[in-house]
Amino acid sequence: MTHPKAKGQVARARASITIVDVARLAGVNPSTVSRALSGSPAVTPQTRARIAEIARESGYVANHNARMLRSRKSNQILVIVPNIAAFSHPDVILGIEEALEEHNIGVIVGSTKxxxxxxxxxARHLITGTADGLILLNGRLPSELGELPQYTRRIVAISRPIANPAIAFVGIDNEKAAIEATQYLLSLGRSRILHMAGPEQSPIFTARAQGYRNAMRQAGLHEHSEVQHLCLFDISAGREAMRSILSRRHLPDAILCASDELAFGAIQVAKEHRIKVPEQIAFIGFDNHPVSEAFSPPLTTISIPRRRLGFLGAQTLLRLIGGDRAIPEAQLLPYEFLARASCGQNYMAARGLPATYNSAEPFINPRS
Structure with a gap:
């Protein structure tokens, strides 16, 4: 049985173990030990594991509070979103949390409304040190941070790119996705294709509109292209825009919507006015909303890897905080084009027309 006095001596000996001792045993610098024990991605997983084992065996216990005071690290990441209720945000935030939890870093979510x-x-969370880094999810760069360039290497933008090239971006190629969607409609024989776009000031919707225009121009149909920029991109906006479209004499034979919710609203109004979908008007959306596959008809859409975007965005931020400078300005993940019934079969074949038929001939609104 160990004498109580001996126990006290062992405890004092363990307490006297310093970070310098652990560094000497591990054959690394004390700063490497500090980074390893704080979970910094700047240290390889193998080295972190080896240092953690040496610290455990030697009885070294890091003074977390003292380390925070010295390094001013909060072990918190701030995520700013424009609307916390948006259906797409939870998956992205889940990916962010998954990337951070293994480093014992928490997430603060704030909605700008x-x-x-x-x-x-x-933004003051980053300036005051309450947060170590910032992820902008579909958001703008707060003006106060834009005037403080020293913080740009601790910011990552997800989904919506920032004009400042110093800020890392993780997203998809929205222009390319819109080109593919438009070309798919063209391949089905549709040519009077209208683009129901989102707010013009958004780089996401601007890129999608540009992709649509490029595809129409490449097909020699630039004169038939039309972009309607809407202030909102929800179901109500889609319904209102479709009512305006249906007041015309000549109707489009396809509509590329900048969001699934715009498509939901537009299709609802089209069906209310006895327009057959997709026989008379085909629809494509963006985002792969959870309802899109169960919608009637199931909506053709672009699926965005939201969870993977969040995970990669958080990993990128950790690398930046760790001092990694070899990070590309833009990291684009692949999207998935999901063809469903809202586009129908080949338009010309469905109308019994020869393959050379010019389907730019307008569809006459039966109500006009």
Missing amino acids: GSEEREVAL
């Missing part, structure tokens, strides 16, 4: 004052208030 479209308020610039709220953006600035949230």
